Amino acid sequence: MYATTFLYDGCMEKKVCADVVVGPDRGRVNAWRALITANALVIEKIERALVEAGLPPLGWYDVLLEISGVPDGRLRMHELARAVVLSRSGLTRLVDRLAGAGLLKREPDSTDRRGSYAAITDEGRAVLRRMWPVYAAGIAEHFGEHLTDDEARAIVTALGRVADAAQSH
């Protein structure tokens, strides 16, 4: 897992590599560092809370949430793949695991015999509902509590822009 990944500040400060001409300025680099550190630490806390509550990991949450959000409660694999950041093969096996646990059911697509649907079951929805309170509490305690309203707004707009750019091209 991509942990903290601190940056080679020394590179610029100590002028060990003066040949670096272009680079993000100090403030941007610090922002990046803060982001990956906070991300890693908070996710670790939340995963731990889920384990302690006897619930599945966040990856399962992703998939269940995505599928639960569409009207007929089912999604083709490639649609799911777009929403969840995971390789195709990884998704196949993740869905297999979810299906094995009874939270999803696989259904053939009658109009395209190559494809198959992943459909959420009642039990899948139930698990999703049990997970959210734990997840929400983790976000509040380890993340939300430490932000001002202004900061929260700034993060949404700034990182939204970052995500849009990364997704588009």
Added chain:
Amino acid sequence: MYATTFLYDGCMEKKVCADVVVGPDRGRVNAWRALITANALVIEKIERALVEAGLPPLGWYDVLLEISGVPDGRLRMHELARAVVLSRSGLTRLVDRLAGAGLLKREPDSTDRRGSYAAITDEGRAVLRRMWPVYAAGIAEHFGEHLTDDEARAIVTALGRVADAAQSH
């Protein structure tokens, strides 16, 4: 890998689980969502750039950077473990890999025969210097460019607070 992990917004909006009394408000949740999404997407881009440049992954960067930053260029395993978010056993094997590639060298600690040092080699420093430009370019292109100065500052202070809280207790 913790991918996007979108939140169960529907939970609150559609009042499917009215029993959730406490929870982070909408803005905080959106901030969290933006953070994990941006993190996942940008890291993916940077990892890909490193692969294309024939360089090791970010995890190696972490370790090399951390060790290169101390005066005598070596660190005990447990000191390294504190800096890098990785389990003890994971760190053991990561250091083994780095050592296998000639970027680190393991040295016994003469004052405590249980412990061993991971010491950076010249080649390790060289790799670190080759990695930084690629990493820096990735940060600039996929992250920094999309932030205003104010936003960068807000992220540093806000997420710094988040990380401090997570690390302390």
Added chain:
DNA sequence: ATGCACTAGTTGTTAGTGCAACTATATGGA
């Protein structure tokens, strides 16, 4: 129709990760 490129998804293989159990060493108190 038939061939060919494209899309959908799965499987083999390899590598990285965490947990729990283990070995070895250190340390503080009777």
Added chain:
DNA sequence: TCCATATAGTTGCACTAACAACTAGTGCAT
């Protein structure tokens, strides 16, 4: 001194993830 307990780090095992190769089915152009 000697033992209990704590600390440092490694190893066995099970699981997860990515890449590449593969199977199967679609659909367009002749």
